Amino acid sequence: MPKKPIAKFSVPYLQILDEHGKVDAKLEPDLGQERAVEMYRWMRLARELDERMLKLQRQGRLGTFPPCTGQEAVSVPTAMLMRPGDWFVGAFRELGGRLVRGEPLTATLDYYNGWEEGNVLPDKDLRILPTSVVIGCQIEHAAGLAYASRYKGTDEVAVAFIGDGGTSEGGFHEGLNFAAVWQAPMVTICQNNQWAISIPRAEQTHSETLAQKGIAYGMPVLQIDGNDPLAVWVAVEEAIGRARTGGGPTFIEAVTYRLLMHTTADDPKKYRTPEDEKCAWDKEPLLRTRKWLTGKGWWDDAAEEALLAEVKARVEAAVKEFEAPKDRAQDEPFRHVYGTRHAVIDEQHRDFLANIAREAEHG
Amino acid sequence: MAKLNMVQAINLALRQEMDKDATVLVLGQDVAVDGGVFRLTEGLLERFGPLRVVDTPLAESGILGSSIGMALAGLKPVCEMQFSGFSYLMMGQFEAHATRMRARTQGQLGVPLVIRMPYGGGVRALEHHSESREVLYAHLPGAKVVIPSGPRNARALLIAAIRDPDPVVFMEPKHSYRAFREEVPDEEETMPIGKCQVVQEGSDLTLVSWGAMMRPALKAAAEVEQKRGASLEIIDVLTMAPLDSDTIAESVRKTGRCVIVQEAPRSYGASSEITAQINDKALMHLEAPVKRLTGYDVVTPYFGREKNYIPDAARVVHGIEETLDFQ
Numbered sequence: 001m002p003k004k005p006i007a008k009f010s011v012p013y014l015q016i017l018d019e020h021g022k023v024d025a026k027l028e029p030d031l032g033q034e035r036a037v038e039m040y041r042w043m044r045l046a047r048e049l050d051e052r053m054l055k056l057q058r059q060g061r062l063g064t065f066p067p068c069t070g071q072e073a074v075s076v077p078t079a080m081l082m083r084p085g086d087w088f089v090g091a092f093r094e095l096g097g098r099l100v101r102g103e104p105l106t107a108t109l110d111y112y113n114g115w116e117e118g119n120v121l122p123d124k125d126l127r128i129l130p131t132s133v134v135i136g137c138q139i140e141h142a143a144g145l146a147y148a149s150r151y152k153g154t155d156e157v158a159v160a161f162i163g164d165g166g167t168s169e170g171g172f173h174e175g176l177n178f179a180a181v182w183q184a185p186m187v188t189i190c191q192n193n194q195w196a197i198s199i200p201r202a203e204q205t206h207s208e209t210l211a212q213k214g215i216a217y218g219m220p221v222l223q224i225d226g227n228d229p230l231a232v233w234v235a236v237e238e239a240i241g242r243a244r245t246g247g248g249p250t251f252i253e254a255v256t257y258r259l260l261m262h263t264t265a266d267d268p269k270k271y272r273t274p275e276d277e278k279c280a281w282d283k284e285p286l287l288r289t290r291k292w293l294t295g296k297g298w299w300d301d302a303a304e305e306a307l308l309a310e311v312k313a314r315v316e317a318a319v320k321e322f323e324a325p326k327d328r329a330q331d332e333p334f335r336h337v338y339g340t341r342h343a344v345i346d347e348q349h350r351d352f353l354a355n356i357a358r359e360a361e362h363g
Numbered sequence: 364m365a366k367l368n369m370v371q372a373i374n375l376a377l378r379q380e381m382d383k384d385a386t387v388l389v390l391g392q393d394v395a396v397d398g399g400v401f402r403l404t405e406g407l408l409e410r411f412g413p414l415r416v417v418d419t420p421l422a423e424s425g426i427l428g429s430s431i432g433m434a435l436a437g438l439k440p441v442c443e444m445q446f447s448g449f450s451y452l453m454m455g456q457f458e459a460h461a462t463r464m465r466a467r468t469q470g471q472l473g474v475p476l477v478i479r480m481p482y483g484g485g486v487r488a489l490e491h492h493s494e495s496r497e498v499l500y501a502h503l504p505g506a507k508v509v510i511p512s513g514p515r516n517a518r519a520l521l522i523a524a525i526r527d528p529d530p531v532v533f534m535e536p537k538h539s540y541r542a543f544r545e546e547v548p549d550e551e552e553t554m555p556i557g558k559c560q561v562v563q564e565g566s567d568l569t570l571v572s573w574g575a576m577m578r579p580a581l582k583a584a585a586e587v588e589q590k591r592g593a594s595l596e597i598i599d600v601l602t603m604a605p606l607d608s609d610t611i612a613e614s615v616r617k618t619g620r621c622v623i624v625q626e627a628p629r630s631y632g633a634s635s636e637i638t639a640q641i642n643d644k645a646l647m648h649l650e651a652p653v654k655r656l657t658g659y660d661v662v663t664p665y666f667g668r669e670k671n672y673i674p675d676a677a678r679v680v681h682g683i684e685e686t687l688d689f690q
Contacts, residue, residue, distance in 0.1 A: 087436070119468045129435070130467050134459040140425050141460070144432020144440075151388065151414055151438060158432070171455070174425030181420055336466045337505055339473055339528030342557050342605035 011211045013223045016230035019283040021291025029233050033298045039080060039229055040289050040299070041307060043072035046096030047286060048311040049105055050260075052319065053112065057264045061323070065112035068095040070259035073229040073285035074191050075161065076100055078236045082159060086240075088128045089142040089160040091135070093191060093258075097161075102126045105318035115328065116336075136162065136169025139188060143175045146184035146249070157185045157243045159236075165196025167210050173217075176251060180217040185243035187236065188214070188251045191226060193258035194280075198271040214251025226254025227285040230292075259284060330356060366544040372514035373403050373479075373535065376521040377441065379551060381411055384439065387525060390417035391426055391443030391479075400445055401481060401540055427453035427478060431460050434476045439525055447482035447534065448491030454499070461530040462505030477524045477531045483575045483626055484673050485538035487666040494663050495574070495627035498636075500532045501604035507531040508603040509556055512577035514545040516601060519554040527556055534603075536575035543578075557602050559610040565596035568687055569614040571637060572624040573600035576674060580624045583679030593687055603633055611637060612644035619650035620686050624674050629657040651689035656682045 016027045031039065050069045056062035068075075075097025079088060088094075088101050095108060104122060111118025111131065119130040132138035142160035149156040166172050167190060179186040190210050194201045207213060214221035220242070224231040232254060239250035257280035261268050268277070293299035334349040367375065381387045388411075389404055395418040398405030408416040419426050423444055430440035444450040457478070464474045484493035501508045507529050511517035517535065524531040554560070559571075563584070572580040577599055584595045596614050600606070615621045621641060623634035634655040641653055656674045664672055 116467060116469050120471050124471050130464075130472075132460075134455065137428060137456055137459055140428020140456065141432040141435065143425070144429030144434075145436050146432070147429060148433045148436030148438050151433070152436075170422075170424055170452075171428060174420070174422040175428060177420050177422065178425045178429050332469065333466055336470045338507070338605065339465065339470075339475075340557065343607065343609055344605045 009212070009215045011209050011215070011221060011223055014231045014235055015225035015228050016234065017228045017288055017292050019227070019288055021288045021295060023230065023292055023295070027234065029230055029237070031233065033296070035080065036293060036296070037298055039077055040286075040293055042076045042080070042096055042100050043229070043286055043289060044307055045311045045314065046072045046076065046099055048315050049099075049108070049318070050095060052315045053109070054260070054264065056319065062109065063113050064263050064265045066092050066263045067260040068093045070280065070284050071191055071193060071226070071256050072096045073232055073289070074189060074226045074254045074256060077229045077232040078159060078189060081233065081236050081240055082157070084125070084127070085154065085156040086127065087142065087145045087156065087158040089138045089145065089158055090129065090131060091138060091161045091163055091166060091191070092131045092133065093163065093193070094161050098128060101128050103128055105315065106322045109318060109322040113322070116332070117328065136166045136171030138162070139172045139175030140178065142186050142188070143178040143182065143184055146179055146186035146243075147182050149185050150182065155185070155244045157187060157240050159187045159189070159240070162188065162190050163196060164190060164192040164194065164201050164204055164210060165199065166190070167213055168204055176214060176217045176219070176249070179249040180219050183246070183248035185246075186249040187239040187243055188249065189236070190251070190253045191256055192253050193256050195258050195262065195272070197262040197266060209253060211251065211253035219249045219251055221251045221253070223253045223255060226256035227283050227288070229285060229289055257283065364546050364548050367514045367547045368541045368544050369511070369514045369517050369535070370401060370403055370540045372518040372545075372547050373521055374405060374407075375547065376518045377404065377407060378410065380522055380525045381407065381415065386437060387439045387441065388415040388417065388433070389441050389443070390419050390430065392419060392421050392445050394418060394443050399443065401537065403479070404443070423449055423452035424456050427456040427461065430476050431456060431464070431474050434474045435464070435472060439475055441477040441479060441525060444478060444480035446492050447480040447496060448494055450478070450480050457500070457506070457530070458503055462503045465529070466505060473528050474530050475528050477521070477533050479533045479535060481537035481540070482534045483536045483538055484663065484669050485575065490665060493666065493669060495625075495658065497534055497603050497627060498631060498633055501633060505529065506604055507556060508534065510534045510536065510574040510601065510603055512536065512539065512574055512599050512601070513543070515547050515552075516554055516560070516599070518547055519552045520556065520601065522551065523553040523556050526553070531556065534574065538575040539578065554601070557605050557607055559607040560599045560601055561596065561610065561614065562599050563595065563597040565594035565618065567593045567595060567618055568620040568622060568683060569596045569598060569611070569618045570622050570624070570683065571598045571600060571611055573603065574626065576624045576626050579674060579676040579679050582676040583683060586676065586680050587683045587687075591687075595683070600633070606636065606640065608637070608640035608644060612641055615641050615645040616648040619648050620689070621653045622679070622682050622686050623653065623655050624679055625655065625657040626673055627658050628660045629655060630660050632657055651686045654682050654686045
């Protein structure tokens with residue numbers, strides 16, 4: 001018998017606002033002026049904080065961190081579309097989304113300066129999981145969080161992020177598979193920023209798209225322009241809506257670009273050219289968002305100037321708060337090994353304190 | 364009160380805790396319809412339904428990773444690794460997240476879950492089905508490792524593990540699953556996690572063991588006591604991490620001699636840590652070197668050769684006598 005096709009798949013692509021600020025009016029979502037401006041304001045704040053953090057790091061005032069510049073259009077609209085009960089499950093390039101979700105600016109500063117305090121949210125019910133430094137694990141967490149929604153009969157959705165490199169990890173595949181088998185309310189967004197440190201997208205996978213990896217698990221997929229906040233808005237709104245109403249998980253590949261280094265410890269000149277980066281800067285998201293807002297008559301140079309001054313002041317205030325002297329106990333980790341007390345920890349805690357006291361005495 | 368084997372006792376613990384607490388759920392490969400390959404979860408699907416007794420895809424990391432998510436959302440997952448030999452595929456999730464989330468968030472987020480896994484040799488199984496690797500988990504800060512030795516303590520400790528605020532690796536000595544029965548009270552019973560149990564008091568030597576090795580240890584102790592009238596104190600470790608070294612050290616300060624029986628390979632094994640704790644806390648009371656009777660530092664042989672690689676009562680008798688006779 002001749003072979004015959006038994007299944008056919010396709011990967012749709014969505015772009016609404018192109019790099020020149022031209023919008024497809026038929027597809028344009030109706031955000032309204034207030035939300036549209038709010039979205040841009042969050043993106044600008046995230047950009048400002050990111051740029052300031054880079055300066056702080058170069059001045060030795062901040063530890064190693066992974067910049068998010070250029071990827072603001074993915075996590076900001078996504079977080080704006082989430083409800084308080086939903087779970088924000090980040091990888092580590094979702095600064096804008098975290099801010100939208102309610103994480104203080106000082107949290108990311110604290111965290112990347114070596115303090116666990118940066119992972120302590122003002123309120124646990126903000127439902128933002130800490131950064132997942134190990135790549136890919138968080139997709140499995142999100143599947144479990146989403147399962148818990150079904151279990152409890154709520155309509156809470158887990159929204160998870162991952163990078164292009166992360167799609168090679170087992171955790172990504174196991175997480176998507178579990179979510180699909182369970183038809184769990186989960187949305188997974190891959191920020192395909194083209195680079196996993198030095199490994200380009202083409203060497204990460206032979207697949208034509210990353211989006212198609214979701215097809216293998218039997219879920220709706222979509223590739224979108226990840227520098228287009230309107231495409232993100234439409235795609236994520238649809239995916240969250242489907243998840244919330246029992247329609248199961250979705251996988252979205254948001255095509256973007258890591259404009260800066262992987263982390264501040266990385267030097268992209270080793271593996272890509274300034275021309276590559278120049279090209280990508282022309283497509284970055286803030287520029288086109290501003291053009292779109294301006295075209296709508298919702299934004300002008302004066303508004304831009306005022307916003308720049310405002311975000312600068314906000315970041316400055318956060319840096320000031322972050323750098324203010326704090327009395328942080330060095331023995332704090334001993335209090336958080338277990339949720340119960342045990343002699344083995346108490347003994348070593350005493351030993352630690354004795355060492356500190358001895359060193360303080362003898363210099 | 365009924366006479367139960369360990370399989371029935373663990374099943375009872377799960378059933379009672381699921382009856383009592385609607386946030387407790389069971390997940391793993393073949394745990395629902397099949398009732399588990401060892402039948403530990405038999406009857407739970409019928410009683411609690413598919414939302415609470417979940418057959419998962421075949422993926423250890425996915426099982427633990429999703430359990431972590433469930434725990435973060437306020438559920439209490441009891442997940443099963445079908446055999447400890449496959450559990451290494453979830454080690455990334457365990458080390459990176461289960462054990463660290465509490466410290467990472469300074470106590471704001473905890474991961475209360477239980478990972479049940481059958482471990483150890485003696486059942487003539489396929490490769491990867493016979494190892495004792497408790498220290499791989501016990502070494503990780505934030506991990507709790509509990510190893511029952513019989514039906515009654517398995518039941519009591521599993522309930523305690525489910526109620527514990529931390530991730531607990533609950534290692535079930537599969538050789539003991541159906542090896543013997545004990546009276547297990549119908550009414551709820553728990554035992555503290557983080558405590559060794561002195562199962563027999565004595566004055567001449569402290570015999571320490573856990574899991575499936577408790578059986579040859581007890582048998583050997585009875586033999587030595589009968590043969591030469593020695594008085595042995597016997598300690599069942601029960602919780603490997605965090606280790607209750609005080610109970611062991613207190614006993615050794617009294618007896619001056621100690622033998623530790625361990626199924627796992629010798630180097631870097633739990634018996635080495637226990638020996639070091641005895642050195643810290645009871646060295647001046649020792650009248651003989653602490654003896655470790657253990658498996659060997661070889662890849663666990665396939666079952667054709669397995670028998671001689673696992674400590675048995677005869678080896679334990681010999682080790683106890685050597686230590687008693689040490690001058």
